[in-house]
Amino acid sequence: MMTSFAKKVYQVVLSIPLGQTRTYKWVAQKAGRPGAFRAVGSVLNRNPFPVIIPCHRVIKSNNVLGGYKLGPRKKKALLDLEKEIVLCLKNKK
Numbered sequence: 109m110m111t112s113f114a115k116k117v118y119q120v121v122l123s124i125p126l127g128q129t130r131t132y133k134w135v136a137q138k139a140g141r142p143g144a145f146r147a148v149g150s151v152l153n154r155n156p157f158p159v160i161i162p163c164h165r166v167i168k169s170n171n172v173l174g175g176y177k178l179g180p181r182k183k184k185a186l187l188d189l190e191k192e193i194v195l196c197l198k199n200k201k
Contacts, residue, residue, distance in 0.1 A: 116140060117151045124165040127194035129187065131169045145169075153177055159186070 116139040123138075124130050132145040139148065152163040155177060164183045168174040176183035 113139060113141065113144070113147065114151045114154075117148055118155070118161050121152070121161055121163055121166060124162060127187075127190040129165050129167045132166055132174070133169050135166055149175065162186075165190075 117135060120135050120138040132148045133142075135148045136142055136145040141147065148166070152166060153175065155161050155163045158164070158177045164176055164178075164186045166174070173180055173183050173187075
């Protein structure tokens with residue numbers, strides 16, 4: 109069973125635009141628990157749909173990627189791919 113906090117975290121993460129990142133702290137604040145940035149990490153580590161719910165867009169406050177359920181290399185690859193997609197979409201306009 110998913111907690112109400114986990115649901116809020118996933119909703120917040122779903123709001124992060126393609127190709128952009130936000131911090132664990134930012135997610136915690138938007139989810140209504142400003143000091144719960146470590147709890148955000150725990151929730152995201154249990155993400156049942158790690159590409160659909162884009163937890164790879166959440167990074168540490170010092171701009172270090174941080175953990176990812178599928179591994180740090182995949183996290184970086186997904187972020188790089190999203191940035192390329194955004195760039196391609198901007199160039200088509």
